Amino acid sequence: MDNRKAENSAERQDPESNSSSSRSKKGSWITFPFIMATVVGTSLAFGGLTSNLIVYLIQEFNIKSISAAEIFNVVNGCITIFPIAGAIVADSFLGCYSVIWISSLISSLGMLIIVMTAALNKLRPPQCENGSSLCISPSGVQLAVLYIGLALASLGMAGSRFTIGPMGANQFDKPKHQEIFFNWYIFAMYTATAISLTVIVYIENSVSWAWGFGISVAANIVGLALFLVGRGFYRQLKPQGSPFTGLARVVIAATRKRNLLLSQNTEDYCQDPETTTFVMPTKFFKFLNHAALKTEGDTDLDGSIKKPWKVCTVKEVEDFKSLSKMLPIWSTALLVSPPLAVQLSMTVIQALAMDRHVGAHFKTPAGSVQVFIFLSTCMTIFFLDRFLFPMWEKFMHRAITPLQRVGIGHLFDVLSMAVLALVEAKRLKLARMHHLQDQDNSVVPMSVFWLVPSFALAGIGEAFHFPGHILFYYQEFPVSLKSTSTAVVALSIGIGFNLGNGLINAVKKTTEWLPDNINRGRLDNVYWLVTILGGLNFCYFLLCSSMYKYQNVEKVTDDAVNEQ
Known part of the structure; x- marks a missing residue:
C-alpha cells in the first residue's frame, strides 16, 4: 500500500511523465478498425454521389453531356482541393479529430439536399428523352438547390476523406507500420468506392435515385458514428498554432x-x-x-x-x-490528374454510347464501368503489399522508395490513355460503318467491356503512385505539417481536375472533337493529346526525381529492411 501511494504521489508530481505515459497507451492497431470503418463509410458516400453524377445530371436535370462532364470535374476538383483548407485548420487550430467529425456532418447535410432533389419533383425539371430538343432546362431555383447540395457535400467530403489519412498514420510510431497503414487506407477507400460503383449505382439506375443517394447518406452517418465510438483509443496530436x-x-x-x-x-x-x-x-x-x-x-x-x-x-x-525542395516533385503531380479527370468524365459518356448488355436481361449502368479501375487498384495494392515489395526487399536488400512507386504509376497512366485512344478510334470507326454519327443517342454495336484494359492499367498506376505520393509527403514533410502533407496530394488532384476541365473547354472552343453527340466527334484525338502531355510529364518527373535528395525516406527504407 505504501509503495502504491508513493507511485501515485510521484505521478502527481511529474505530470509531463504521466502525460507521456498516457499518450503511449493510445493509438497503434487498436484504432485501425474504427478508422477503416470511417474510411469505408465516407468512400461509399463519395462513390454513391460522384460516380453516377453525370448520368443523374443528364437524365434528371436535362443537362447536356459535355456540360455534365464539366460539372462532374468541378465537384471532384472541389473534393480534392478543399482538403488543404481542412489540413491547415487541423494542423493549426482544431486537430484532425474535430475536422473529421465536423466535415462529416457538413457532407451529410449536403447529401440530404441531393436526396431531396431526387425525391421531390418540384426540385427537378420535367423528364424528357436524353438529347431531345424539347427538353426543358432546370430553373434557377432548381439549379441553386442542386449546387448548394453539391457544394456542401464536396466541402464536407474534402475535410474528412483525406484528413483521416494522416490521423491514422499518427497512431503509429514505426515508419513501416505507417506505410502498411497507407496501403490499406487506399485499399479500403478504393474497395468501398468499387462497391458504390456497382451496388449503389445499380440501385440509383434500377430502383430510384432517392434510394441510392439515401444509402450514401446512411453510409456517411454510420462511418461518422463508428469514428466517434473510437475516440477513447485515438492518439490525438495537439495543434501548435499555424x-x-x-x-x-x-x-x-x-x-x-x-x-x-x-x-x-x-x-x-x-x-x-x-x-x-x-x-x-x-x-x-x-x-x-x-x-x-x-x-x-x-x-x-x-x-x-x-x-x-x-x-x-x-x-x-x-x-x-x-x-521548397519538394515543389518540383509536387508540380509533376499536376499533370497526372488531368488524364484521370478526362478519363473519369468522358468514359461515362463513352459508355452511354456503347453496348452495355450482359446477357439478355442485364444492362450495366454507365456509371459502373469505372469499377474496374478501383478493382484493379485494390488487387494491385494487395499484390504489392503481400508479395512484390517483400520480394523486392529480400533480393535488393533495400525497400522500394516512394518516388520509384510514383514513377512506375506515371508510366502506367500514360499507357492507359494510349489504350483508351485506340479503343475510341475503333468505336468511332464502327459508328461510321453503321452510319450512326448523325443519330442522337445512338449506341454503337461494341461492348463496353472494351474499356476494361485501359481501366485495368489505370488502376495499376493508381496503386503505385497514389500511396507512393501520400507516403512520400507524410515522411518528408516537417512534423508540424503532417496533416497538410497528405492534403497536398489531394490539392494536386483537385488542380488536375480543373486543368482537365480547362483542357475540355479549350478543345471544345478550338476544335470539333467534342460535340454533344460524341459519335460525330474525335474523342480519340483528345485521348491522344492527353497521352502526349502525360508522356512529357513523365520525362519531367524523371528529371525532378533524379535531382531530389531525400530528407527522411532513405533512412526509413533502410530501417524497414533492418527490422526484417
Missing part, C-alpha cells in the same frame, strides 16, 4: 536581414530551444539563412526569441527549405 505563420516569418526575416553578412559560427544563429547541439543552416537557398542570423535585441538572455518576425530558428529555416 505552422504557416512560421513559414511566413522565415521569408520576412530573411528579407529584412538580406544586407547582413552570413556568419560561419553556429553560435551566431538562433537554435531550436529543444535541441542541445548547435547546427549550421545548410547552403541550399543560402539567402534564407539570414532569417536565423541573430542580431542585437532579437533574443532574450535565456536564448528565447524576443522578436519573432525578425529572427527564426535554424529548424524553421530548414523546414521551409525542405518544402
